[in-house]
Amino acid sequence: MSDAMRAGAVWERVRRRLRAEFGEDVFNSWFKSIEIDHAADDAVRLSVPTRFLKSWIDNHYRDRIIARWSEEAAQPIRIDMMVRSAVTNRVPLKPKAAPESVRPIIQSGARTPDQAPVINGHSDALGGSPLDPRLTFDSFVQGRSNTLARAAALQVAQSRTTDSVLFNPLYIHAGVGLGKTHLLQAIAGTAQAAGRRILYLTAEKFTFGFVASLKNQTAIAFKEALRNIDLLIIDDLQFLQGKQTQAEFCHTLNALIDAGRQVVVAGDRPPSDLENLDERVRSRLAGGLTVEIGGLDENLRLDILKQKLNQARAQHQGFDVPLAVLGYVAKHVTQNGRDLDGAFNRLLASNRLTNQPVTIEMAERSIRDLVRVAEPRRVKIEEIQKIVAQHYNVSxxxxxxxxxxATVVRPRQIAMYLAKTMTLRSLPEIGRRFGGRDHTTVLHAVRKIEGLVGQDPALNEEVEVLKRRLND
Structure with missing residues (x-):
């Protein structure tokens, strides 16, 4: 009988003993997906589908597997554990080689043997999203629109595991390119440097990890890993899709918060406006501290450009941008921080490639397509509902x-009218956004308000005030 056949027969007996010893659920989570990759006289290489599974088995079950295998084979055995995707180029086992060192996925702090490993921000699909070391609190430019958000983020980042949790969960929302991801990564980097066990994930990464755990039958491992960290950070929550995934996120959120662990979440809207998100998740998020990062005012945009200039001078000797040019860019590039990045990079490229000094004329040519002074602001239906509700003192x-x-019907009709006149949404889409109403209801409201504003000067003025607020 070949080594492979003997090893297969031994492994089947070991599997039966492990199933009887730990039960069906534990066996399916940890042992079912193990396969024999290579077998020699006194050494066996087993493979598993994920790095997380390898790390957990190495830390918790390796000795038990070795003991059971040695008993069934009637001789001492050495076992190495490999990740299947990493063994495409197989190297023969060396019988007396030392076993591979254990490199747990989570390296953000010390742990006791009975704890799940802590997931590093730089690990694989079941670990965290990568961290950018440049995104720190020091490199975050502070202004009136983001002072509260930065202060709350810094408080969370500098808290110790023994401190009471003040803001839980902390929810930060902002539009594109206003700095929410920068703050989340700054929290992750600061907390990790202090030795806290952290996990930074985008909503897409969370979904991918959860689906992969179901596919690989490691869902229990996925759950335990998430529940044994000090700080969970989730970015772009608006992209969290799937009823089952949202339910798992809700369970994780509840488990961590109830255990006094910190949770930080970011999205592009307040929790109440995330209509595709499960109501239980929205309620839990709203129960913490919700802070908004507002738009970048001109002074803040100028400060951001000055910081970029200082960074560029350190890398490009002789590069300079006159203050008047920075002021021109800050005044005319108003959308978000990413547009500012693009505008500054164009000035740098023009200077480096042509050896011409940076002037107002160069800036006008370089950033022409980023100047959107004449473009009207895009208004969202959620903004209309929020502003109208505030104006008429309803929710x-x-x-x-x-x-x-009457106190609700009139504001609702005005909101529908504004949605039709200030957005490009169709009547059916507007009806869906207003509690699933029929398009004929929206049409009736639009015609009703159109008729009234032509007859009632006071109502006409109210509608104009609302339009100005929405366009500001």
Missing amino acids: RSDILSSRRT
């Missing part, structure tokens, strides 16, 4: 509800 949920009292 957004009232506007979306089926209530038909």
